[in-house]
Amino acid sequence: MQGALKNPLADPYMLGIASAAGFGAAIAIVFGTGIFAGKYLIVGNAFFSH
Incomplete structure (x- = not known):
């Protein structure tokens, strides 16, 4: 984020x-639905x- 925005205080927010x-x-x-199923549902x- 910092390199793309050229701002040393940049963050994902x-x-x-x-x-x-x-x-x-x-x-x-x-x-309970998403891209992946199983244990990677929330992360995916x-x-x-x-």
Whole structure:
């Protein structure tokens, strides 16, 4: 993030990446559906939702 934005104080929250990953994980927890099934359901959904 810091290199792409050329800002030494940049973090994933500036572009909403962390929020989107949290939303994807919440969808996987609440509805039990996502990109992957099994033990990688929450992680896969969080990764591919942003």
